[in-house]
Amino acid sequence: MNVPDDLRYAKSHEWLRADGTVGITDHAQHELTDVVFVDLPAVGKVVKAGEVVCVVESVKAASDIYAPASGKVVATNPGLTANPALVNTDPYGEGWMFKLELANPAERDALQDAAAYSAATGA
Amino acid sequence: MSDPADLKRTPLHAEHVRLGGKMIGFGGWDMPVQYTGIMDEHRAVRTALGVFDISHMGQFFAKGTGAAAWLNGVLTNNVNKLAPGHGQYTLMLNERGGVIDDLIIYRIADAEWLLVVNAAKIGEDFAWLSPRVPAGVTLENRSDEFFGLAVQGPRAAEWFGKFTGGKTVPVRNGVAQIEVGGVPLIVCRTGYTGEDGVELFGPGSNAVAVLNAVLAAGGEFGIKPCGLGARDTLRMEMCYPLNGNDLSPERTPIEAGLGFFVDLEKGDFTGRAVLAEQKAAGVKQRLAAFKMIGATPPPRSHYGVWKDGAQIGETCSGGLSPTLGCGIGLAYLPVEFAKPGTAIEIDIRGRRFPAQVEKKPLHRGGTAG
Numbered sequence: 001m002n003v004p005d006d007l008r009y010a011k012s013h014e015w016l017r018a019d020g021t022v023g024i025t026d027h028a029q030h031e032l033t034d035v036v037f038v039d040l041p042a043v044g045k046v047v048k049a050g051e052v053v054c055v056v057e058s059v060k061a062a063s064d065i066y067a068p069a070s071g072k073v074v075a076t077n078p079g080l081t082a083n084p085a086l087v088n089t090d091p092y093g094e095g096w097m098f099k100l101e102l103a104n105p106a107e108r109d110a111l112q113d114a115a116a117y118s119a120a121t122g123a
Numbered sequence: 124m125s126d127p128a129d130l131k132r133t134p135l136h137a138e139h140v141r142l143g144g145k146m147i148g149f150g151g152w153d154m155p156v157q158y159t160g161i162m163d164e165h166r167a168v169r170t171a172l173g174v175f176d177i178s179h180m181g182q183f184f185a186k187g188t189g190a191a192a193w194l195n196g197v198l199t200n201n202v203n204k205l206a207p208g209h210g211q212y213t214l215m216l217n218e219r220g221g222v223i224d225d226l227i228i229y230r231i232a233d234a235e236w237l238l239v240v241n242a243a244k245i246g247e248d249f250a251w252l253s254p255r256v257p258a259g260v261t262l263e264n265r266s267d268e269f270f271g272l273a274v275q276g277p278r279a280a281e282w283f284g285k286f287t288g289g290k291t292v293p294v295r296n297g298v299a300q301i302e303v304g305g306v307p308l309i310v311c312r313t314g315y316t317g318e319d320g321v322e323l324f325g326p327g328s329n330a331v332a333v334l335n336a337v338l339a340a341g342g343e344f345g346i347k348p349c350g351l352g353a354r355d356t357l358r359m360e361m362c363y364p365l366n367g368n369d370l371s372p373e374r375t376p377i378e379a380g381l382g383f384f385v386d387l388e389k390g391d392f393t394g395r396a397v398l399a400e401q402k403a404a405g406v407k408q409r410l411a412a413f414k415m416i417g418a419t420p421p422p423r424s425h426y427g428v429w430k431d432g433a434q435i436g437e438t439c440s441g442g443l444s445p446t447l448g449c450g451i452g453l454a455y456l457p458v459e460f461a462k463p464g465t466a467i468e469i470d471i472r473g474r475r476f477p478a479q480v481e482k483k484p485l486h487r488g489g490t491a492g
Binding site: 031033034036037039055057058059060061062081 | 162356418420421423445472
């Protein structure tokens with residue numbers, strides 16, 4: 001399982017890049033499989049860490065995506081509208097979901113690093 | 124979610140894990156929801172071949188010269204239409220005409236019948252039937268003895284020849300007892316996918332060997348092990364009801380659109396009076412199939428169905444159709460809105476998305492014939 005070193009990870013399987021970009025992990029996309037729709041948040045939405053930001057739909061079920069840190073949604077990935085399967089094929093790249101303007105960058109440091117996340121998921 | 128420790132396991136459980144199956148709780152059983160992916164497995168069944176573990180389903184055997192008359196009194200379809208070696212879809216109702224279970228009954232000999240019932244309903248069905256068995260008829264629940272495999276897809280007939288070394292496959296809805304590799308199998312030409320195929324039942328101790336023989340014979344036909352996820356999307360495209368979702372003790376087969384499997388002329392049966400009245404007076408609601416329009420999240424169970432600013436019903440099944448590439452579902456709707464072509468809306472997380480009532484089945488051109 002791919003767990004890049006430059007990202008931080010929430011227990012609910014979202015990753016957060018230093019610039020505020022958020023997506024779901026390789027482990028999460030593997031568990032969901034066949035992502036068929038991403039119900040992206042509205043730009044401007046303000047969220048607290050741990051709150052539901054949007055929903056990702058696989059063939060089987062709808063799954064909530066939680067904010068790994070508090071902030072304001074400043075961008076969403078337009079590529080997912082046409083091709084939601086990017087979440088499966090490139091979860092850390094083209095499959096990113098939204099970008100947060102972080103309210104408190106210290107929250108990022110409190111998330112798991114790659115080693116801790118790998119250990120937690122048995123990856 | 125159930126604790127996996129409380130879930131029952133089929134004789135194929137270890138094989139599912141070995142084959143990469145992702146296990147989930149379903150109807151009290153720990154079953155594979157998928158192996159490589161639902162889309163992939165769904166496509167395999169529509170275009171080639173797939174194999175499903177259906178060992179969790181129940182097998183009851185009824186015997187005796189009075190069995191036919193008794194079965195006609197507790198089931199909706201007419202078993203007297205069946206010659207030995209044939210089967211039919213039928214329903215078991217309560218006194219209010221509501222559905223306890225839907226099942227397939229096979230006449231395996233002149234006075235011997237096999238009932239294949241839903242996994243989650245084995246106990247309830249047997250408890251309902253047992254006290255109603257008359258003198259001279261025996262009913263046995265042998266569900267724990269059997270494994271079951273459904274092999275489904277357009278290549279099924281070719282596969283069967285290879286698997287059995289050239290034995291003849293039963294006719295559509297037919298049943299035969301065939302020995303394959305020394306294992307006695309009950310072979311039924313039935314399924315839940317809309318494609319050609321068979322359902323095999325045999326002694327649980329032979330399950331692993333038979334599964335591996337099925338896979339080995341299917342290699343050249345592109346066979347894939349398939350999970351409950353694909354089983355659900357395949358049956359939804361065909362609008363085959365799932366008991367617990369689309370059928371319930373509060374809904375009759377007439378409301379569910381299953382009148383074809385109800386014989387009101389054969390004599391009395393449990394629930395008949397309610398069904399006869401509904402057939403004469405008409406029903407208020409009917410199970411309708413619908414398709415989402417445009418790019419929307421897939422519908423799921425228990426989403427609101429709206430029309431002209433008012434809620435008119437609730438979805439009972441829903442999901443993405445891999446074949447059609449859009450969301451599909453089933454919902455009980457007032458009859459005036461259950462007509463194909465009716466524009467409706469589905470409430471998905473507080474937003475209403477456009478959909479349209481469609482003719483059943485939603486997928487046409489399957490090889491089940």
